[in-house]
Amino acid sequence: AQKVTQAQTEISVVEKEDVTLDCVYETRDTTYYLFWYKQPPSGELVFLIRRNSFDEQNEISGRYSWNFQKSTSSFNFTITASQVVDSAVYFCALSEPISNFGNEKLTFGTGTRLTIIP
Amino acid sequence: DGGITQSPKYLFRKEGQNVTLSCEQNLNHDAMYWYRQDPGQGLRLIYYSQIVNDFQKGDIAEGYSVSREKKESFPLTVTSAQKNPTAFYLCASSLRQGGDTEAFFGQGTRLTVV
Numbered sequence: 601a602q603k604v605t606q607a608q609t610e611i612s613v614v615e616k617e618d619v620t621l622d623c624v625y626e627t628r629d630t631t632y633y634l635f636w637y638k639q640p641p642s643g644e645l646v647f648l649i650r651r652n653s654f655d656e657q658n659e660i661s662g663r664y665s666w667n668f669q670k671s672t673s674s675f676n677f678t679i680t681a682s683q684v685v686d687s688a689v690y691f692c693a694l695s696e697p698i699s700n701f702g703n704e705k706l707t708f709g710t711g712t713r714l715t716i717i718p
Numbered sequence: 719d720g721g722i723t724q725s726p727k728y729l730f731r732k733e734g735q736n737v738t739l740s741c742e743q744n745l746n747h748d749a750m751y752w753y754r755q756d757p758g759q760g761l762r763l764i765y766y767s768q769i770v771n772d773f774q775k776g777d778i779a780e781g782y783s784v785s786r787e788k789k790e791s792f793p794l795t796v797t798s799a800q801k802n803p804t805a806f807y808l809c810a811s812s813l814r815q816g817g818d819t820e821a822f823f824g825q826g827t828r829l830t831v832v
Contacts, residue, residue, distance in 0.1 A: 604760070633818060645761075645808065645823040652818070691760060705751075705776065706821065708760030 602627045602696040606709035613682055614717050621677040621712045623692030629653075633695040634668065634675045635706065640688045651675065679714075687716045720745050724809050724824035730832050731796070731803065739794045739827045741809035748814050750792040751821065754778060755806040764807075767792055768814075796829065804831050 603626040636648040663680045693706045722743045731737045753761040763776030767786040781800025810821040
């Protein structure tokens with residue numbers, strides 16, 4: 601069975617500090633996708649990034665960056681110069697096949713609640 | 719604006735009642751999903767649908783039912799058979815089913831049994 605572990609339940613940092621959210625996954629598939637979603641207080645999940653298992657290149661988008669390491673089965677997320685608007689719950693997810701017909705589903709971690717203190 | 723609309727935002731149910739949560743999308747997506755979120759837990763898949771008139775059970779389908787009569791609509795019924803229905807329910811859609819497309823989520827329905 602596939603699994604996603606976000607060991608950090610809650611993190612608090614002072615505004616402008618950098619913060620890294622950890623994500624470790626388990627899968628037997630050679631092809632898979634990893635995701636990060638943000639859940640602000642409004643409730644909806646906001647898509648942040650999708651990463652193919654064959655693409656280990658790190659990615660940067662503004663203050664956000666992602667470090668994908670297949671060797672350690674990790675897909676960590678770093679926010680640089682954090683802001684109060686970054687306060688949210690962040691979920692890491694892994695796609696997994698659930699049938700022989702190409703159906704896939706997302707397996708989510710339990711989330712990390714990030715609080716940015718002004 | 720394109721997106722996913724869930725209604726109502728808050729829903730209260732008496733024990734023994736069935737309730738239906740609405741999910742509508744205007745993104746022309748083929749695949750739609752229902753997830754349940756409990757405090758301190760990740761999202762768990764209830765049902766998913768790849769195309770109209772087809773749907774499949776997810777990990778926790780017991781006590782729930784769905785229909786997919788139209789591409790844009792995927793309502794979820796929480797039946798009286800669901801023993802612990804109080805939770806936050808999220809509907810999502812994606813262009814097609816598969817990890818190479820991201821899922822877009824609605825704002826959720828918070829269901830409380832009173």
